[in-house]
Amino acid sequence: MKDSVILVLILLALVGSVGAQKKVVIDGWLKGVEDGTPISLMKEEGSVGTEVAKDSVVNGRFHIEYGPDNEEIGRYSLRSFDKGFPSMGLELWAKPGHHMTIEGQNKLIYTWNVISDIPEQKEWAYFVQANKLLWNNYQELSAIRNIVRSADRSTGLEKKNAQITIDSLDRLSDACLYKIHKRNLDLLQKGRMTSVRLKILDAAANMIKWNHIDAFRTPVAKLYNSLDAHLKNSAYGEHIANVLYPPRVVKVGEPMYDTVLTDLDGKLHRLTEFKGQYILLDFWSFGCGPCHASVPEMKEIFEQLKDRLVIVSLSSDNKKMWKQASEYFKMTWNNFSDGRENRGIYAKYGVEGIPNYVLVAPNGIIKDSWTGYDKGSLKNKIKALTGFSVN
Template sequence: MRKLLFSSLLLFASLVAQAQEEYTIEGKVEGVKEGTLVSLFLLDGNVGSTVAMDSIHNGTFYFKRKAGESGLDILSLMCTRQEGFPPMSLKIYATPNAKIKVTGTNTLIYTWEVNSPVKEQQEYNNFTMDSRDLWDEYQRLVIKEKSCTSETECKILEAKQDSISAIISNRELKLMQKLPISSVWMEKLNKLSMSVKYNPKFSYKEETLALYNRLNEEQKATTIGQAITVNLFPPTVVKEGDDMADADLFDLNGKIYHLEDFKGKYMLLDFWSSGCGPCIMALPEMKEIQEQYKNRLTVISISSDTKSRWKEASTQHEMTWPNLSDLKQTAGLYAKYGVRGIPNYVLISPNGQIMQMWTGYGKGSLKFKMRRYLDTPKHEMSIMQRGNTRIVNYPSITSTNTDILEIKQVELTDTATIVHFNAYYTPKYWIQVSPNAKLVDEKGVSYTLKGAIGITPGEHFFLPESGQAEVSLIFEALPLETKVVNFTEGTAKKDWQINGIKVSK
């Protein structure tokens, strides 16, 4: 009997302890459609994961959760893809035992009121309420933009949003000047520093720097402090042709590595995050190329997640190659390699020189890149004369913005200039050559496209199963004294450019 009583007391104590670690979020909103789905996301660094969902009935919703080990959960409340809502969220800070009440009178979720005992929430509310009128108008514009029917209308709405954002930034700056430094204050400074880095029209760089100068060394050394620093004072970004940037990199057991350790083979750096869908989609293909090229290539994944999130995500995926982190999220190697979007890949030569850098993943794209750079034979330029025809085999070039086209041969005759290309791309994917393509000589004279062999300009050309094809473009005749020529489709960002094609000794 005593043993049973003792066990019951232990169970009761455990339940009480667990209840003391829980927090609740109770919502009471008006003007929202019955049955609207509400999602609760837990934020960890740059990643958010869904932890609970509820539907609004009679204007109410309710969540109960056990607090995380840190004692402070940062959450995001969203009504994703719900009619009448902006694609924005309500930020909520929660601690054990907190009873949080959310109220609203419309679908403008970003400015729903959060009544909470959590001090971080109260600090955050100060910023939101200080600009609530502007945030409400901003949300209305965002909702309206979702249904705009013309490019002109969309641009007008975006311009209005930008104008409101600038006024909000000014208000937040003035409020920050009066407030002591806190974690919420640091989050706001980080947002401002990102505007300094990425928005050329941002008008408050000096004011942001003045706020940054209030930080002490300990605050600057935090993860968010380092992120703010690299936003305001960007490091030198390496580019193709440079020696690779390196750093202390840790594996899941805390062992330190450096990229230098992997020299002697090609390296494929994979900058990823567990919250990035294409990053996860690429993992099976990365495993295949790691196995296929294991004697010549080392795949190295570098996570931007927090340490806890990185470890948790790594247990879910079988990564048979080095899986590392500098534990600086986006403030370390990510900044040095200029990573803005992920997945981001960097191919490095065995001697540590950057060969190629690209962003994004599509099925088969990594295999294409490896085949293009690890399996394609290297050729030396040669020139020969056949009667009145000069033939230039694999001419040297100064620069190119594409790895899809390689110039195999240039024929210069009295009547035409024929450029023979090797085309490389993902099997069964299409490429397209513009009918406006031309050659431009060193004097700036243009030579128009007159015809093509193996491809029709302006139409989709699908690569065969091999991912390689030969195509030729026929241009007006270049003068035989021409030494260097450029191939160009135009001046748009995606137009192919191959510059400094040497066609003479």
């Protein structure tokens, strides 16, 4: 009997061990972070991060476990939304069965030390640590910016002064980013290009696009042109190519751009199949707050104008997140993707902020294009452009 009990205990221990091996396990050791501070593990799907696990700091420690739906290396981030933290998270590469330890001395989470045996994590840490002082400065500015933005203000003068402060903080932050990416471009000249290094190159390319740092164009182009074909054809590779060699953007008054699109069942579509009706193109993502806010109004427009206006929503999310978002919103109108997130049809329509809308006339000519959403704005815009009213 005693031997049987021991055998059962051993079997239970083995089952528990197997279960643990299928989990991402993170142990954190922190200083300078108050007890009770929530720490969230975010699963990164394309450009959208979703909280999948959470713990609170107790005696300077936290412990997080998460069992993903596969055993591949996944992209994650560790974040806290408490006061004093920056608007960024600790970048993580994690795999079930591979334990990692996080060490932090403050609330500057992006530069916390990660002890892991995953090669991608070690490579990423090399670039972060090479710019640690600059990244810490950037995070401090970000944390101050969050405090300034969240403060209550009752007068126009207070709001104006707050904006002046935010603009000043942004300029200082941009100066940090310039130095960081300049150093990274130098570091990228040494060593073989990998997926992690390509992510860093893409961040430098973004400085060309968003910060207009033309001095980065030549070194980014040199590194891009040396890439193997599989890296050029990756998501980051295509995005870098769009920055260096922007595609021609279709404009108001020109024929709409068309390409092969798919629905969630894999059926192929083209925009030309809707020619003869007004077409409202809706560029969206699940990670976009105003996109969430627009859904009730979009449903009203669809229901009341379905015989006169076709809605085509175009997701910039990857397939997994696109499917989850579509189910969450219960979307019943045309809901497509070209499978290239923001690099394909998004680039051809010049979409740089979402939600973005394009109205195409029945003859296939683009009638208008605009960005952003406020309650009632879609109904008002549709009425002004087509004459169709929605109650």
